[in-house]
Amino acid sequence: MSEKHLSSQFDTDLTDICTAVLQMGGLVEAQVQSAVRALETFDVAFADQVIAAETRVNQQEIEIDAHCSHIIARRQPTARDLRLLMAISKSITNLERAGDEAYKIAKRSKRIIDEVGRSTIEFSEIRVSAALAVDMLRNALDAFARLDAVAAAAIVRDDRALDQEFRGFVRKLMSYMMENPRLISVCLDYLFVAKAIERIGDHAKNIAEFTIYIVKGTDVRHIDQDSLEHEANKQ
Template sequence: MQDKHLSSQFDEDLNSLCAKLLQMGGVVEQQIDIAMRAFSEMNLDLCNQVVEREKTVNSLEVEIDSACVELIARRQPTARDLRLVMAISKAITNLERAGDEAERVAKRTRRIINEAGNFKINAAEIKLSGQMAIDLLRQSLDCFARLDAVAAVKVVQDDKQIDEEFRGFVRKLITYMAEDPKMISTGLDLLFIAKAIERIGDHAKNIAEFVIYIVKGADVRHVPQDDLIREAHK
């Protein structure tokens, strides 16, 4: 009876950790969404909202990480349960860094507004890749909630689309700046924004890889994609 009680309490602790992770993920999703709206609308108020929300993200990271350490110390989980706790700890680090990138988008947007006003560079790729990054993060968190390794593989594969948008925008940006040197300062700000979005996609991909690690017990970071797919479908 006592063992059953301890097991039930342990499950509750794990579920609480997962719920906190998803809560933090929701905050970061909103932060990225607001950052992209700030960029699309060139809106200073939205930029400031993103920067302000970073405090909440940082606080959640510290809270969840402390809970992970405490759970490991008290419960001494093994096998899949330990992988889950370790993956949560790593996932929140990626979420916090994704939040940092959203803040970077907001700060660079604020700089463009203050220094350049309207700009003539077509930034369609930035807007598209921003929405793709939000979708990818949402999917990776959904995979984590369901512990769906097969769906996680798709997230890893889809991250390549954001990389392609980034490379396409960089090529276009170089042309713009070469044709009009006065656009170099704004162009560099846009480059940092595009890179920040690309990094958000990378963090979403990392979270998806942690799902495969939890479910399959294999570290698939830095492995060829064919091997990753085979591991997920075992």
């Protein structure tokens, strides 16, 4: 993840903490997939898996954050190493929140299954959105692992497509509710799920922005896409 240091233990510490971030990201990715799978199959077992594993994600965040603090206190890193540790601390917060969204999807999926027993709404947009969100999360973690600012910038751009899918699904739900008021309750549940998926994409985008910060040393949050891509591609 970084250049070699005089202390081999420092290198080991940085490698270990980056590995832990990727492991946490893999768990969150699996959580999101299982949560959406519960809704696709109307199988509460998938939702229960997500709910049962929620505490593992929370514990990983605590452990990695403590490891960051320990390295900063012992090594007093500067420049890129300090940016790396700061970005890791912020990234795991986003991973934990993405895990929270997966937990919410799982809980809401169980509620939909209990209420209607079978799918009453065609929700292809949710499938597409979930696939986009999972891809964004996976690619954000990959860009972080490789410290690839250009790949990270592409993830930020992908967030627009996810937002577009979310807006399309909201319009569909409005039509369902106007045509059949009895579906209002379940439509609101699906809206909750769609919003959670959209938020997972936001967290993936945030992780990508932190990767650009590590590599370029520039905070690219809250700037327009063209400026962000220019910064990521700058030599």
